[in-house]
Structure formats: structure tokens, C-alpha cells
Amino acid sequence: MWLDDYESVYRLWSTSEGMSLDEDDNRDGIALYLRRNPKSCFVALDGKEIIGAVLCGHEGRRGILRHLAVRRITGKKVSHITNLRVLRGPFR
Numbered sequence: 001m002w003l004d005d006y007e008s009v010y011r012l013w014s015t016s017e018g019m020s021l022d023e024d025d026n027r028d029g030i031a032l033y034l035r036r037n038p039k040s041c042f043v044a045l046d047g048k049e050i051i052g053a054v055l056c057g058h059e060g061r062r063g064i065l066r067h068l069a070v071r072r073i074t075g076k077k078v079s080h081i082t083n084l085r086v087l088r089g090p091f092r
Helices: 003-014 027-036 078-087
Strands: 041-046 049-058 063-070
Touching: 003 027, 003 041, 003 049, 003 063, 027 049
Parallel strands: none
Antiparallel strands: 041 049, 049 063
16 A cells, blocks of 8 residues: 555445544554555555555554454455455565
């Protein structure tokens, strides 16, 4: 995920049922999170449209799944693919 994705990702979060956002989820807060965790935050694309996003990081000892949201799309396994990408990512 890049900071340029922020507006689209925030829109996805804002429309996702059960998503809890707080003041740290503003553009500056996410910029800091991405700088600290550059290899564990991803977006899922359908063409050029962002249809999923996952923000993961760590605190030195534990991995943290901060946000995960996927737009409902019939017939695609976006959430499964996104989860596998994170779990096989930089924490190994």
C-alpha cells in the first residue's frame, strides 16, 4: 500500500460494516504507520480500483492486524488472497 492509496482505502474502511476507525487513521497517522511497516500493508485491486486493504505491522515482538476490509464481490476470493499475502510476508 502507498500513501497515494489513502483516500480510496479510507473510503473502503468508512463503508465497511464493523470497521472501527479512530483519530490515528487520518492521513498523517497512516503515513507514519506505512513508514514503520512498509512490507506488511497491501491493497487488492480489481483493475485500477481498490477493493481490499490490509494494514499489518509489529511492535518488535508481536504481529498486529490493524485493519482488514474487502468490498463484497461475487465470485472472487479477494480476502483469502490478501490474508495469505500478509501471513507469508515479512514476519517470517
